[in-house]
Amino acid sequence: MGLLGLLAATLIASVSLGAVTVPVDVVWTAVAGHLGVPGVHSDPISDQIVWTVRVPRALLGALVGAGLAISGVVIQAVVRNPLGDPYLIGIMPGASLGAVSVIVLGASAVGGVGLSGAAFAGAMLAFAVVFLLGRHNGQWPPARLVLAGVAVGYLISSVTFFLQTIATPNQVQRVLFWSLGSVAGASWEDLVTLSVVVLAGSLFLALNGSRLNALSADTELTATLGINVARFQLLLMLVVALVTGSIVAVAGGIGFVGLVIPHIARLLVGADHRRVLTISLLLGAVFLPLADIAARLLRAPAELPIGVITAAVGAPFFLWLLVAGSGRRTRTRVTRQGRSPRAIEPAPPPRWAQGRSARHCTAVLRGQDLPRRRGLRGGER
Structure with a gap:
């Protein structure tokens, strides 16, 4: 309940704060008028700012953060790597290549699709290549999958960098802003489309938390439970690819959310994925709107790309983990109660x-x- 209350407060703050501050009572009037509350009439100017611009932006930020966070949990469990995130399986580099191709070469060069369509297609294509290369004896060994993702990511990035060298200064500026991510262009159409994908995918992933516990512990243990390991891995990663590909197509390449939030969730509730998935979803939905508020206010009336804020928060957090974990061994117990990791000093x-x-x-x-x-x-x- 605490996280739900924090989420509600964050969304209200996201709608209220910005280059022009809108009082909370005005926000309530504008929202209540559109929800059909009797006797409430909003000002047309405030209605335009609140309902048309800021409410979709706040909700889109929450969806993007939730989707990236829960996807990061699943990727880290499947590849058994604490550094797992959408970059690691090629989704982000593939989406970047699709978007940069449209910006630099034009939509006609990629089949006439728009920026969002090209980014989604690039993400799915890169994901398919990574999974084809990572397959071995009918399964996807974590180490092989990581190596395939890293290799494909570097290869795609080299093509993306080449396109940037032939771009005009204006195109380079657009590429930079897109690659760092933003929810500034949020619309109700984008929100409806993305909400279907993110909510459906998150529900599926959350319902498979117990199976994910077994998969992250040992592949043979998963098989003894009657689970087809290869099919389960493929299904999980396909859902993750659809969720993150849709997010990147709408909001750009926002980094560190899928990397940092799962670790914070494990510090709070332990390693049981039945809890980690839910807490990560809520934390991501809180974190990204807060980062968006900071991106709006730090250079108001101009805006920073939201990826600048997430990186500024994520990098120090990992340094803190490194310093806090040095000199001691950390043992994580996965129990039915989902206990927190315990730091055990050597006897x-x-x-x-x-x-x-x-x-x-x-x-x-x-x-x-x-x-x-x-x-x-x-x-x-």
Whole structure:
């Protein structure tokens, strides 16, 4: 309930704050008038700002954040890599190539589709190539899938960089702004289309949290539960590709959300995916509108790309994880209660092992006898 309340407050703040601040009571009047509340009449100018521009933008930001966050959880579980995100399986680089092709070469060069259509097609094509290359013996081993994603991502990025070298300065500016992401151009049409994809995909992923626990732990364990591992992996990643591809097509290449939010969720509720998926979805829906508010206010009346804010928050967070985790071993317990990860300090060696070599201690534990060494007291070995 706390996260739901925080989400509601964030959405209200996102509608109210900006280059022009709209009072909360005016926001309520404009929204209530469109929802059919009797006796409420909004001002036409406020109605234009609130209902036509800011409400779709706030809701789109929440959808984008939720979709990227829950997709990041699934990718990290499937590839068993804490750095897993849509970049890792080629979706972001593929979408960037499609969008840059339209910006630099024109829509006619990519079959007459628009910017969003080209970005979605590029994302799906890159995803298909990664999964074809990552397949081995009818399955998708995590290490092979990661290597395929990295290789395809670098190859696609090289083509994207080449297109930028032949672009005009105005086109380069458009490419840069798109690649860092924004929800400034939100419309009700985009919101309706994206909401169907994100909500349906998120519901499917959330319902498979227990299976995802088994898959992230061990492939053989998943098979013993009667789950077709290869089919389940493919289905999960196909849903993730559809969700993230649709998001990138509408909002551009927003980074770090799918990478950072899953780790924050695990710190809060543990490693049980039945909880992590839901909490990540809510955290993402809160985080991205907050980042959008910062992008609007820091250079008002101009706007920063939202990816600048997410990177500025995400990079220090990972540095904090690195510093906080140094010098100790972290053990994550996946239990039915979903306990939090516990940091366990290494215990000091027993008295009999102090000052002894690793070979000596191993032999003692195995019950073997070692020849006495010069200088040891009787009975010590």
